[in-house]
Amino acid sequence: MILADVFSAACGIVMYxxxxxxxxxxxxxxQLWPNVPxxxxxxxYENLYEWVWLTLPEYGLRLNISREHEWGSEKRVYPVYVSAFMMETDTWxxxxxxxxxxxxxxxxxxxxxxxxxxENADKEDGMPIKVLYKDA
Known part of the structure; x- marks a missing residue:
């Protein structure tokens, strides 16, 4: 079963x-997209969070990649969240x-x-649909 099938069967809303x-x-x-202009x-950024919008025109979308600021806490590793926004329809x-x-x-x-x-910063994430690991 491909990931899209797992996702569709699980919720049919959006994913992150x-x-x-x-x-x-x-x-x-x-590091993820070394050739992107x-x-x-x-x-x-704002008081608590920072984010990068990455435009991927070949997919017609932008990725929102966000987390809490790392400033002043170099040793702490923060969770990073990724969601996608469709440019044509202006929707997630x-x-x-x-x-x-x-x-x-x-x-x-x-x-x-x-x-x-x-993703909702005020709520726990709950159980993931799937956990993926680096391709061998």
């Missing part, structure tokens, strides 16, 4: 990914394409948790 990573968020995104990256999408998830699997040396629903 969660993993842990240290270091500056923009550098993490450049800087003009496709938009970093922003139901599924992150498997090719994009595959990029995370190829690069990251940590488990990647796949959740159904929208």
């Amino acid at each position: 990914l969660k993993f842990t990573a240290a270091g500056p968020l923009k550098e993490l995104v450049k 800087d003009s496709y990256l938009t970093r922003d 999408i139901e599924e992150i394409p498997e090719e994009i998830i595959g990029v995370f699997q190829q690069v990251l040396d940590c488990p990647i948790l796949v959740f159904g629903g929208r």
